[in-house]
């Protein structure tokens with residue numbers, strides 16, 4: 001229990017009466033202010049990357065401060081369940097709902113003290129300053145001071161006792177337990193506690209060993225190059241010349257399931273930002289890259305230009321897309337909850353709910369049905385999602401086979417996906433988990449199934 005029980009949290013005298021914006025530049029506070037603003041946007045529903053992109057205070061930060069602000073937000077989201085638990089243990093009563101910003105200041109303080117190992121005096125005093133500089137939070141500055149000190153002293157022990165489950169919303173945990181079982185679910189949640197390494201896919205024909213040594217990277221059995229720690233991607237060797245692109249190793253596997261597509265007509269039905277379009281183009285396919293979002297399709301264009309490759313780009317809703325010619329193969333990397341990418345997007349557990357899952361699963365089955373109408377007889381559809389949710393993966397494959405007697409599943413073999421036998425399901429689909437390749441830094445959670453339209 002807190003020793004601040006009974007303390008008046010709001011003291012009118014402490015409230016600054018001046019307007020709240022803009023704040024004077026303060027090199028010590030600026031990164032924390034930006035982090036707070038980003039958390040604010042996320043709580044309004046923005047995704048982490050969008051929230052960062054829309055925060056001017058973040059844009060103004062210089063290199064190390066930018067890195068600190070990003071780490072502060074990411075780790076706060078990654079450990080939010082645990083951090084809230086620790087804060088809650090020191091609060092004698094919950095903060096009023098309208099004090100969401102105070103809670104965010106406390107979360108940022110706890111992340112600095114318990115995870116980023118920021119010196120306690122800096123973490124505490126900047127948190128108090130953050131509270132004090134805004135009218136709506138100034139009355140809580142004393143509370144922030146007292147709580148942050150307590151968290152610094154007793155928080156590490158409290159945090160160490162919390163299981164990985166604490167950082168997973170209960171609906172998500174229950175859904176994984178149902179589909180993966182308790183052991184794998186725990187391993188997945190453990191894997192989510194770490195940031196993902198940087199994986200690179202090389203353009204076809206590039207010398208893998210040469211690039212591994214130039215980039216100081218490890219060659220994975222899947223063919224990806226892995227860099228344990230890389231901060232500024234565009235400054236890496238080979239970026240400007242377009243020899244490679246960033247792509248989690250799990251994300252590189254679905255295209256491999258299409259086999260040799262050289263000279264074939266392949267539709268990439270949800271293409272942006274283009275990782276899989278680049279893979280297909282690189283192996284000599286004639287690629288039609290479709291995406292509903294023009295802005296995101298621009299990124300496919302930029303990626304193709306940088307890597308000096310070609311694809312036909314079509315801005316269109318996949319459900320309405322009718323090509324002039326049917327395809328030999330289709331890759332359908334459908335929009336999904338993206339729960340397989342929580343290591344990179346730690347906002348997902350707090351932004352994606354079960355309602356979104358139901359709507360997405362409905363869209364995915366419509367997309368599968370439509371994609372099958374665009375295939376030549378004998379053509380192949382690889383359907384994949386970067387999701388851990390059964391409804392978006394295994395259940396979609398099963399339901400598609402039940403709906404279409406004209407379709408058969410072509411089971412995946414481990415040697416097609418770098419020998420990852422544990423990622424081949426009993427039904428013959430691919431299911432990777434963040435806990436796989438654990439000794440090398442894990443991989444994204446992906447599902448893929450390969451379906452063939454009978455000739």
Ligand SMILES: C[S@@+](CC[C@H](N)C(=O)[O-])C[C@H]1O[C@@H](n2cnc3c(N)ncnc32)[C@H](O)[C@@H]1O
Nearest residue numbers: 270271272273274275276291292293317318333
């Ligand atoms: C998982 S991402 C695709 C990632 C991409 N395949 C890659 O490897 O870089 C899903 C994409 O689907 C697009 N999308 C969502 N709904 C769509 C629709 N109805 N029709 C076409 N594209 C859609 C989104 O704009 C997004 O770019």
